[in-house]
Amino acid sequence: MPASLPDYSRQELRNLVRIQLQSLLEEGDFRGAKAILVPVQSADIAEAIEGLPEAMQAIAFRLLSKTEAIEVYEYLDSTIQQALIEEFKRQEVIDIVDQMSPDDRARLFDELPAKVVSRLLEQLSPEERRATALLLGYEAGTAGRIMTPEYIALKETFTVAQTLERIRSLSPVTETIYYLYVTDTARRLTGILSLRDLVTAQPHQTTGEIMIRDVVFVHTDTDQEEVARLIQRYDFLAVPVVDREQRLVGIITVDDVIDIIEQEATEDIYALAGVQADGDNYFQTNLVTVARRRVVWLLVLLLTNTATGSIIKSQESLLSRLAVLAAFIPLLVGTGGNVGAQSSTVVIRGLHTDEIRTLGAVQIVFREGIAGLILGTMLGTLATLWAYWLQGNLSVAIAVGASLLAISVLASVAGSTLPFIFRSLNLDPALMSAPFITTAVDVLGVLIYFNIARLVLGM
Template sequence: MTWNATNPQQSRSELQEEVRSRLVNYLEQGQFDAAKALLQPVQPADVADVIEELPDKSQVIAFRLLGKDEAIEVYEHLDPSVQEDLLEEFKLPEVLEIVDQMSPDDRARLFDELPAKVVRKYLLHLSDQERQATARLLGYKSETAGRVMTTEYISLKEELTVSQALARLRPVANDLETIYTLYVTDASRHLTGTVSLRMILAATPEQIIRDIMTRDVIAAHTDTDQEEVARMIQHYDFLALPVIDSESRLVGIITVDDVIDILEREATEDIYTLGGVQSGGDDYFQTNLLTVARKRVVWLLVLLVTNTATSGVIRAQEDVLESVVSLMAFIPLLIGAGGNVGAQSSTVVIRGLNTESVSMREVLPIVGREAIAGTLLGLMLGVAVTGWAYILQGDLMVAISVGLSLFAISILAAVAGSGLPFLFKAMKFDPALMSAPFITTVVDVLGVALYLSIARILLDL
């Protein structure tokens, strides 16, 4: 079975489920030849998805049915937790064969997930070339270009002819992640230019690489943040980006498939952070419940403590609430609406900062824009809630107090939601991590204070 469905209505997920179901049946019945034949025409990435859905013991059996070359490709696509489980089931020679054949960047990513003692053992048994390549990557800081790059690339010398370049390329083409862009270096390995495979094929055999290469090279440094690398590849529409060291020597490349993984990880981290969940790079749904609770409780405790300020404001205004008890009923509505407005403003600003579509120089225009948006939202919500409050309570002044308060809170929330991410960014804090609890606190405390102050004035209490 292949993923080219004969039924155009059948999705990839449906095909995966069909293969998984048949594979489970074959494995349970001991029909290993049939199971092997089922997996052979399937793409390695899809085989990895199917294996991840199998029970633990079946994962090992299914993986052992794969041919050597296919097994290595499939292994690189597996989730790190599944990779670790499979390593535990294999004998050392089998493990070393897989690990030694992995691309250096995938191997480094795997070693990041393993205990240090295990990593040291595997490193000792790798070939000298692979050990040096892996150790070099592990020596760079986490989440930098040096850590995520691969050393499997080809470089050409400026003085080579096109025919010599092709002769150098042919023997190693199948072992490289990409050959569509080739990198040109001088005698000291300094990156001096690039040349595309198309340009080489279009040139005459006797032409010199120096004469056809592009000298305007866009490159990342080994200490460039991986998010910046992703933005560079996205901005320039590259399939790969060269990585240079502090002396401008070519040391590796980062390919677009790595960038997709980076963007997914960063987006997941940002979403978790916005929700006040410390992801720590782990798969949230494969983490045990005690760890989940520990990661989620931190900001919940912070919010619990900071929200005691709201209780203090209410206690300070008890006389107002005692005089008009109906005011109490609308406090949850007001702080809830304000929190939602603040969350909307902070979300768009944090996303803008992360994608660099918004810069720190645009603080005033952005906050001003959100303030106007908050005003319009407050006007619409205020009118609606005034009518609703009057229907519920039958007291016009109470209804007007609620409506005016919601109008003011919407403006406050929009300003806080858009302004605080800029403030925390300027203070070198993660805007996503810091903004949510502080926006909630600001809106809750000041919102309740505004509401009760407005009510005191309008109701003449």
């Protein structure tokens, strides 16, 4: 319990700041509103502004000093960043955008209309324009697109004393000083040096003597999810990015990776539910757009599930003789869908985290099939007893239990197989698996149930 207290208290503080800020703005007490923001962290100020009514957001932002505004702007949601751009005078926007980190600026430009981006690029300083154009030139979702070119590069001949002096001069304009990168005359990455190793070395030693030459790095075209896994695996604070000629072009820091993990997790969760995600904040998106994104797979399921209705209709003779069979259809297909969803979820998660790299697809499917058999045995036994208690018909109870066993195995195998199939076809396993598993289990489950019922009942 004590461990959760600081988080709870900080959330309470953020809510208090937002409430007081809104109250002061409503009263027109701008001096008081500005005063309460002075001791507040930039990220918390951004959250407070996001919680204000839309008309007050620009007013609150204008209360910040230029330095504070630049820091707070980077933490704001992209929709609010765009709204502020439209609200501000042109030069105010340029001053803020020009001082942003190149990677944060590139992320903002990805969200803006092309005309606005062109206008802003023209007004940036030449150095910042080149840095931003470099990042925007790489494909979205790659290391090159999310890296920052703000790092400290050294030469092997630098002494410790010279390196410390270089850090002092460059620290205001670099992303991080905890890792220092050593390059040759052609800017090729040759080594890495941690700040810890630097400050514990002797002043006369050179970076070439104390640096680590076996450097872990990524290329500009490396997928951002692979970058996140790499930083997680080695507990890095940052990872260097090189081009095809092994020249150092940027670094990716752990705070950027946290954003990537959140973004990818959100996309996967939406995809598992059959909801299309375009990177926008779902709860700030127009409801018509929300409905349009969600209706796609719902229409697919609506059309494909007509097959289930056709199968049930084809069994009218069986149902007319023993109508009680229809009462257990929802139980069977619902349980099958849940079992399939569980299998697909663990497999998709394993594919994304690379946890199943050492296991082959066949072994994974076999393992899930055995799990389905065990689950089906337990659930089928309970379903048999439940059906017999409800109806008092042993044959119907056995048909329900046996069907649930078969459907559980089918759902487990389908749920673990489909993600591998879709990935081999270069389709998103998360987006494609859930709707297909639901449809397959519904259609095949009903078929299995009626055929087993006919066999057990001798009809």
